Amino acid sequence: MYVCHCTVVTDRDVLEAIANGARCVADVARATGAGRTCGNCVTSLRELVCQHCPVASRGTTEHPAERELGVAGAAR
Numbered sequence: 244m245y246v247c248h249c250t251v252v253t254d255r256d257v258l259e260a261i262a263n264g265a266r267c268v269a270d271v272a273r274a275t276g277a278g279r280t281c282g283n284c285v286t287s288l289r290e291l292v293c294q295h296c297p298v299a300s301r302g303t304t305e306h307p308a309e310r311e312l313g314v315a316g317a318a319r
């Protein structure tokens with residue numbers, strides 16, 4: 244299933260990024276390119292990180308690095 248239509252990133256790509264060490268949306272964005280154009284996928288990226296990342300902090304809505312790395316929609 245496509246998660247980021249702007250960069251054609253699938254949920255499998257996101258899960259692979261998490262398996263390879265991504266621990267926040269910014270890490271996933273860095274690994275896949277997702278989330279840096281329109282930002283419509285950031286919520287879905289965050290949900291996947293929260294569901295599948297063993298150390299993701301739950302309850303936070305924004306990781307400080309998201310803004311620093313230019314993840315679109317980080318300020319939402």
Ligand code: FES
Nearest residue numbers: 247249280281284
């Ligand atoms: S859908 Fe992911 S940046 Fe646009």
